[in-house]
Amino acid sequence: MANDVWVYIEHKEGAVSPMSFELLGIGKQLAEGFGSNLCAFVIGAQVDDLAKEAGTYGASKVYAVEGDVFKDFRGEAYAKAAAALLEKYKPEIALFRATVMGTDVAAAAAAQLGFGLCTDTIGLAIDGGKVKMTRAAFGGNYSVSVVNEKAAPQIATVRPKAFAMPEKGAGSAEVVKESVAVSDADLATKVVEFIKSATSVNLVEADIIVSGGRGLGNDQGFAMLKELADLLGGAVGASRAAVDSEWIPYEHQVGQTGKTVKPKIYIACGISGAIQHLAGMRTSDCIVAINKDPDAPIFKAASFGIVGDYKDIVPKMIEKFKAKLNK
Amino acid sequence: MKIAVCLKQVPDTEAEIKWDIPKGALSRDGMDCITNPFDEFALEEALLTKENYDGEIVAVSMGPEGAKDVLRNALALTVDQVALCTDDAFAGSDTYATAYVLASAIKKVGDVDVVFCGKQSTDGNTGVVGAELAAILGFSQLTQVSKVRSVDAGGKKIVVERAIEGGIEVVEAKLPAVVSVIKGINEPRLPNLMGIRKASKMDIPQWSAGDLGVDTGKVGTAGASTKVVEIAVPPPRGAGEILKGEIEEIANTITDKLIDLKVIK
Numbered sequence: 001m002a003n004d005v006w007v008y009i010e011h012k013e014g015a016v017s018p019m020s021f022e023l024l025g026i027g028k029q030l031a032e033g034f035g036s037n038l039c040a041f042v043i044g045a046q047v048d049d050l051a052k053e054a055g056t057y058g059a060s061k062v063y064a065v066e067g068d069v070f071k072d073f074r075g076e077a078y079a080k081a082a083a084a085l086l087e088k089y090k091p092e093i094a095l096f097r098a099t100v101m102g103t104d105v106a107a108a109a110a111a112q113l114g115f116g117l118c119t120d121t122i123g124l125a126i127d128g129g130k131v132k133m134t135r136a137a138f139g140g141n142y143s144v145s146v147v148n149e150k151a152a153p154q155i156a157t158v159r160p161k162a163f164a165m166p167e168k169g170a171g172s173a174e175v176v177k178e179s180v181a182v183s184d185a186d187l188a189t190k191v192v193e194f195i196k197s198a199t200s201v202n203l204v205e206a207d208i209i210v211s212g213g214r215g216l217g218n219d220q221g222f223a224m225l226k227e228l229a230d231l232l233g234g235a236v237g238a239s240r241a242a243v244d245s246e247w248i249p250y251e252h253q254v255g256q257t258g259k260t261v262k263p264k265i266y267i268a269c270g271i272s273g274a275i276q277h278l279a280g281m282r283t284s285d286c287i288v289a290i291n292k293d294p295d296a297p298i299f300k301a302a303s304f305g306i307v308g309d310y311k312d313i314v315p316k317m318i319e320k321f322k323a324k325l326n327k
Numbered sequence: 328m329k330i331a332v333c334l335k336q337v338p339d340t341e342a343e344i345k346w347d348i349p350k351g352a353l354s355r356d357g358m359d360c361i362t363n364p365f366d367e368f369a370l371e372e373a374l375l376t377k378e379n380y381d382g383e384i385v386a387v388s389m390g391p392e393g394a395k396d397v398l399r400n401a402l403a404l405t406v407d408q409v410a411l412c413t414d415d416a417f418a419g420s421d422t423y424a425t426a427y428v429l430a431s432a433i434k435k436v437g438d439v440d441v442v443f444c445g446k447q448s449t450d451g452n453t454g455v456v457g458a459e460l461a462a463i464l465g466f467s468q469l470t471q472v473s474k475v476r477s478v479d480a481g482g483k484k485i486v487v488e489r490a491i492e493g494g495i496e497v498v499e500a501k502l503p504a505v506v507s508v509i510k511g512i513n514e515p516r517l518p519n520l521m522g523i524r525k526a527s528k529m530d531i532p533q534w535s536a537g538d539l540g541v542d543t544g545k546v547g548t549a550g551a552s553t554k555v556v557e558i559a560v561p562p563p564r565g566a567g568e569i570l571k572g573e574i575e576e577i578a579n580t581i582t583d584k585l586i587d588l589k590v591i592k
Contacts, residue, residue, distance in 0.1 A: 012493070075458065076468050100471050100491045107422075107455035111462035115552040116423035119453040132556060138450065143561045150552035157455075188467040188501040192486070197494040204492075207590055232591050250511040251490065256449055257364055257510055264590040282564065286588060288581060289567075302567040304584060306577055316578035324582055325591065 002034035002129065004061075006091040006153065008082065009042040009054055010102050012073060016050060018165065019205055021057040023095045023158055025166035026124055028058045033126045034092060037061060040173065041094075043081045045071040048175070055173030057166045062173045063089070065180050072191035075104030081180040083112040088178075091153045093131045095124075098157035099204065110155045117155040118146050120260065122162045122283065130154070140282050141275070160204050161262040162283075203254065208234030208265045209284075211254060213277070214241035215270020215291060215310065222248050224314050225269060231321055237261065237281075239271045255280035269310040273298025290314070328382030328480040331433055332373040333444040333460070334401060335363040336394040362397040365445025368508045370401055371515040373443045376478055383407040385439070387432045389417060389425060395531045402526035403518035410436075414536040419548030422451070426459035428546060431539040433464060440480045442505045446471060457507030467504035473512055478502070 007027040010020050024038065031038040040054035041063040051062040065081045082105050086094055096102040098120045110117040123134030127147070133156045134145040148154040203209060210229040212221055222236060229236045237259075238252040254261055256276040266284035271277060273289070273296055281287070282301050289302035290310045299305040306313055321327070339359040362370075373384045386401040388394050389412040398409040412432050420428065433439050442464075447454030461468035467485070473495065474488040483502040488495050490509055518526070536543050544550055570577045585591060 075470065076461075079462070079468075100489075103454060104458060104468070104470055107458035108462040108468055110455075111423060111426060111459035114423070116421040117455065118553060119422075119455055127556070134557075136561070137452070137558075140561065143559050144555055145557035145559075146553045147556050148553045188504070189469070190499045191496055192499050193497040195495040195497070202492060250509075253510075256452075265585060265588065286585070287564075287567070288585070299567065299569070301564050303564075304581060305567050305569040306581065307569065308574065308577070312574050313578060316574050317582055320578045320582040321586075321591075324586060 002036045003090060003092040003153070004037045004039045005031040005034065006039050006041055006086070006089075006094040007059065008094065008096045008102065008105065009040050009050055010097055010099065011042070011044060011050055012101070013071065014044060014046060014050065016053070017205070018168075019160065021054060022160070022163065022165050023097060024054065024057040024059055026158070026163040027095055028166060030093065030124060030126065030131060036092065039063060039091065041065075041082070041085055043070050043078050051173065051175045055171050056168050058169070058171060059173045062175050063178050064175055065178050067182065069182050069184055069187070073101055074187060074189050074191065075101075075108055076189060077182050077187055078105045079108030079112060080182045080186070082109040084180045085178060086153055087113060093154040093156065096155070096157045098159050103157050106155055106157045110151075113151075115151040116148060117151075117157065118148065119157045121156045121158045124156065124158070131156075136283070140279050159260065159262060197251070203235050203237055203252065203259050203261050206235035206261070206263050208232045209237045209254070209261060209263045210234055210267045210269065211237035211239065211271060211281070212242055212248070212269045213239035213271030214245070215272070216242060216247065217270070219247035221270065221310070224311070228267070228314055228318050228321075231318060231325075231327060234263070234265070239277045268298055268302070269314060271298055272296045273301060328376070328380050328441070328478065329436070329439045330373045330376055330382050330384045331436055331439045331442045332366075332370050332384060332386045332401070332406070333429055333442065334366045334370065334386055334388045334397045335445075335448050336360050336388065336390050336397045337363045337448050337450040360393065360396065362400060363445055363448045363450075365447055365449070365508070365510065367445075367515040368510060368512050369443040369445045370404065370406070371513045372475060372506070372508055373406070374404060374516070375513060376441065376475065380478055380480065382480070385409070385436045387412060387429060387436070389413070389420075389428050389432075398531050399526045399529070400518060402529050403522035404516065405522060410532050410534050412534050412539060416536045416543040416547045416549075419551055420546050421551040421553045422453050422455050423459055423552060424546040424550050426456050426463055428539065428541055429456070430460055430463040431541050432534060433460075435534065435539055440502045441478060441485060442466065442503070444505065444507045446507045446509050457505055461505035464503070464505065467500035467502070469498060469500055469504055469506045472506050472508045475506065475512075
């Protein structure tokens with residue numbers, strides 16, 4: 001029988017969002033395919049509640065490492081603990097979210113164990129008794145599937161929203177407390193302060209993104225997009241051209257040199273659709289393109305295309321949404 | 328202070344990329360290559376650090392001979408020393424093998440206080456070599472750095488800002504450290520003509536696996552633990568629908584269609 005499938009539960013000082021548990025969905029499918037167990041693992045100062053919650057999303061066992069040394073998120077400390085657990089239990093595969101925190105832990109843990117990993121994975125399937133991991137390469141023009149034959153376990157970071165959220169149920173998990181010897185003296189980093197972002201853009205987690213490009217013409221255009229995004233409970237994105245014109249900060253940039261996103265709805269306004277931008281958003285579920293140029297490449301990727309000026313269309317959309325959504 | 332910077336040569340982001348599918352590798356023939364855009368920020372940060380604190384910069388790259396160009400560009404920007412890690416045995420290296428080779432080069436340089444690298448490459452896009460490099464070297468791991476506040480080589484301390492989910496984290500770390508930087512940390516400068524002319528005549532030292540003391544069983548296609556089993560061209564997105572009509576009608580249709588997706592709450 002194959003070994004278990006492990007999912008890392010990400011949190012920030014104990015705070016989670018349902019998204020922290022998203023990989024338990026695909027994890028369950030893999031575990032069922034292998035006929036093994038779905039396990040979660042969590043590292044932090046106090047993680048009892050998190051461990052229990054992982055059970056409600058389908059984990060049958062949760063390995064928990066607790067200690068004051070894990071109060072702040074420190075990649076090196078978390079990676080040491082993760083590497084120790086993975087070495088001890090050697091699951092079939094360990095899945096992490098491809099976020100800043102998840103990648104920090106996964107990459108350093110893999111390096112400590114002495115092997116590579118697959119990053120920003122968008123496909124996971126069992127093939128010949130191993131998990132085949134698929135990722136997009138070169139702006140999504142190719143997909144590359146890899147198997148890490150020498151690694152025990154295989155490690156993958158998985159693109160947020162690439163797989164469906166698991167259902168929350170009444171399940172409960174057995175919690176296994178593990179102690180890993182990591183002390184402050186072993187660590188080289190210390191978190192001095194956290195400055196919360198006023199705008200708090202979380203493009204990666206947003207279900208709806210309204211994005212603007214060079215075609216907006218100026219920074220004022222983003223005020224209009226923000227109104228639409230706020231109305232829909234979404235976030236504002238941008239192309240590189242808009243960021244380089246200093247109309248909006250870099251943290252909003254989507255594309256090859258920005259963030260890779262996979263929202264349910266992506267509304268591209270005044271974005272021509274250069275391959276560098278498409279690389280960051282082409283896997284979105286529904287893409288709406290609004291552009292004056294009927295030949296803009298963005299229309300080839302769009303589920304719905306509107307040829308016209310965003311300045312005419314976006315305000316009309318706002319008006320219609322307000323009426324239809326009673327807002 | 329001794330500063331190292333890791334530079335990667337990548338296909339021009341404007342270039343059309345072609346895979347040699349049977350070989351499972353990139354066909355680099357006739358392709359325009361550039362310095363990985365994120366590495367330009369790393370190089371600029373190294374130059375700024377040198378200017379602020381005094382020190383010397385060593386730029387290292389791993390790649391085929393053509394990757395000399397990125398090092399020549401670094402020399403034109405007054406980097407003190409460069410080395411190209413190149414060996415047939417390195418071809419096909421995965422991220423871990425790449426980090427292992429770069430770590431061996433940093434060790435060969437010796438007494439490095441801080442290593443700068445870009446947060447990811449625009450070709451491989453893995454974004455993990457910096458973290459792996461830190462883990463292999465046993466250096467402090469500082470990823471997603473948006474600002475370097477101070478570097479104190481004497482006191483063996485560095486303070487940086489990291490752009491993480493939801494805000495900025497200020498982290499103090501012991502040196503030596505690997506700092507991987509994001510776009511926007513600085514404004515990379517361009518080399519001047521005199522620098523370019525001077526660099527064009529300079530010799531680019533090459534380090535082979537033997538020079539680096541690298542175990543060839545651990546690198547390249549032979550050593551890569553991740554094996555490519557399939558390369559495919561994903562199906563194109565289905566042809567979309569162009570909404571036609573008066574603006575009023577279009578706005579009505581698109582809002583209905585989006586509401587029907589049951590995503591908007």
